Amino acid sequence: MALTINPDTYNQLLIKFQPKVIETEAEYQEYGDILIELMMETNRSEEETAILKLISALIKEYDEKQEQPKPASPHEILQYLMEEHNMKQVDLVGKIGSKGVVSEVVNGKRSISKSQAKTLAEIFHVSPALFI
Known part of the structure; x- marks a missing residue:
């Protein structure tokens, strides 16, 4: 089911969080904090849910690009x-x-x-x- 979002409300959240591709560990930590903030919201709006999904995708993309340690022998x-x-x-x-x-x-x-x-x-x- 697709979300019906209010463009004005969504734009306000975009301005507040300014999501972009994560390039540094500091940005990764910052986005993690944002993710937690959004997840803790008990009455999350559809717009906040959309931002939460976007931030989650950005975090996942960053995680996937990180070098994985080689397994220990x-x-x-x-x-x-x-x-x-x-x-x-x-x-x-x-x-x-x-x-x-x-x-x-x-x-x-x-x-x-x-x-x-x-x-x-x-x-x-x-x-x-x-x-x-």
Whole structure:
């Protein structure tokens, strides 16, 4: 169902918010604040709804253009979890293998096996899929 908007009211909102393509992080934050303001409006007019949709589209467009971080590798996840839990390699010896195996796994020189992934998942209370 298409909105029926009052051009004068809509123009006033355009003047107030001055929407344009987002080019900086500061503009992105500003538009996020505008979006929240419009979403919090309990009796939002059709014109405000139209502006809300426009601002949402501009935010989405900016988000889609941002470089996505590359996924962490299983050994990077392991290193992170070990750091967060104040663990050293020696803490995993005997649980996922010998001292040499643990060193190779933690440093990414050896893949994490399914059984090691299951053990690590139990140790860190996460899904084994993180390590595979």
